[in-house]
Amino acid sequence: MNIKWAKRIEELPPYLFAEIDRKKNELVEKGVDVIDLGVGDPDIPTPEHIVQSLREASGDPEHHRYPSYVGMPAFREAAAEWYSKRFGVTLDPAREVVTLIGSKEGIAHAPLAFLDPGDMALVPDPGYPVYPVSTTFAGGVPHPMPLLKENGFLPDLDAIPAQVAERAVMMFLNYPNNPTTVLADEGFFGEVVDFARENDILVCHDAAYTEIAFYGKNPLSFLEIPGAADVGIEFHSLSKTFSMTGWRLAFAAGNERAIAGLGKIKTNIDSGVFQAVQVAGITALENSSVGLEERKEVYRERLEIFCQGLREAGIEYTVPEATFYVWFEVPEGMTSSEFSERMLTEAGVVVTPGNGFGDCGEGYARVSVTFDTQRIEQAAERIAKFRP
Ligand SMILES: Cc1ncc(COP(=O)(O)O)c(C=O)c1O
Structure with missing residues (x-):
């Protein structure tokens, strides 16, 4: 029997990240060291x-x-x-x-x-x-x-x-x-x-x-x-x-x-x-203040490490004053999707293409720094070397 899907799910836009996920898994299977900065999910444990x-x-x-x-x-x-x-x-x-x-x-x-x-x-x-x-x-x-x-x-x-x-x-x-x-x-x-x-x-x-x-x-x-x-x-x-x-x-x-x-x-x-x-x-x-400053300090340091990599690559970004994301402009002449694909295949870094958040996100990309600081450093070094 062909199970009918309701229009509300049938008509959902295609899952933008599916293709990136597929490529990422392909590279990982080949033994490539991929740093995934896609999802905003704190790595710091609950207090x-x-x-x-x-x-x-x-x-x-x-x-x-x-x-x-x-x-x-x-x-x-x-x-x-x-x-x-x-x-x-x-x-x-x-x-x-x-x-x-x-x-x-x-x-x-x-x-x-x-x-x-x-x-x-x-x-x-x-x-x-x-x-x-x-x-x-x-x-x-x-x-x-x-x-x-x-x-x-x-x-x-x-x-x-x-x-x-x-x-x-x-x-x-x-x-x-x-x-x-x-x-x-x-x-x-x-x-x-x-x-x-x-x-x-x-x-x-x-x-x-x-x-x-x-x-x-x-x-x-x-x-x-x-x-x-x-x-x-x-x-x-x-x-x-x-x-x-x-x-x-x-x-x-x-x-x-x-x-x-x-x-x-x-x-x-x-x-x-x-x-x-x-x-x-x-x-x-x-006990809302317990450990909060320390957690924020970890994110701030990581954000600054990543932004340093962007500066070295000549990439424009908005200085993050809050959240654990960096929102930055993809180099001229590239779409968000092209950029994220090249970041993945050439630098082994997963970034979220901005158009995944809506049409006005085109031309941008987002990373999350909710990952080990050493991995953020490695990602920043790889980005710094990226040449469009
Ligand atoms: C803007 C925004 N709102 C809401 C949420 C959902 O958070 P939660 O369901 O964990 O409270 C997220 C999670 O990433 C988010 O980025």
Whole structure:
């Protein structure tokens, strides 16, 4: 029998990284030493006090049963407390916070709560691919907002056509930004609040990287901006801050009605996060500064090592002030895909072609420095020798 696929998966764009993966595996099989800087997944282990907390909590039979759909009250309280300390934002843990199985889960489910078929969602381009895909899955239409170098990789809200603003019911934003690594300031977020209010658009700010910033930079929460809680929610993840990508723990916070909408979807789809993981999450949030500076220092050093290699190769890049990525321009006359293919075959380094994040990522590439420092040094040496 020929199993029919629904159009929503049949029509997904081809997986851009599949060809690179195939070539990478071919080279590895031939014995080539390939350094893969593709995926942003911290190599630094989760701090021991968090692991210990899970060890203890996992033995408690109370945690072996179904968890609450929207998260343990104690975890949501810890999230609210952390928001208050870190950003000065007051949240009602019962109504303004919902626990997520990683922020990807919340981002992927949000359009189901807010979009009707044909509604538009504004998505950053380049951007995390889950924003447009989840929009499409919900029957919505993603409308790209170009993030251009000349605008500091912030979307130009004035450039959004009136009829698009009219049809749009959601806007995804993400600062510090993956892949461009830039931060947003209060002025920009203020414009977003005004734009959202004028056009009845729910802002979904993805704040996965607020804690990974360097050189004294202090990324904002969107919810710090006056009026933001009237128009938006924020996704916050423990993945990057605490090296907990494998644990699947995050939360959304902000507008009460939007949080309730997302919670309603989740109640009907999943059964929450293993409570012992939430207990470990409380330990993480209550001791949020333990080891954070040290982890950031590791990323900063690696980013600088890699950027030195780019400078030696004469490649333009944006100085990363946050995240653990470098976003750089591919040499003139080459497409992103051609560059990443040549980097792989000639230098044995996997870089992510920028067009994988949207059309406006064409001409760029991204690397992640979530790998052993020695490997980053080797990759930088190889890049430094690359001649287009
Ligand atoms: C911009 C952005 N948002 C969200 C996520 C998802 O993180 P998680 O689901 O682990 O919370 C990622 C992961 O790479 C990301 O880069």
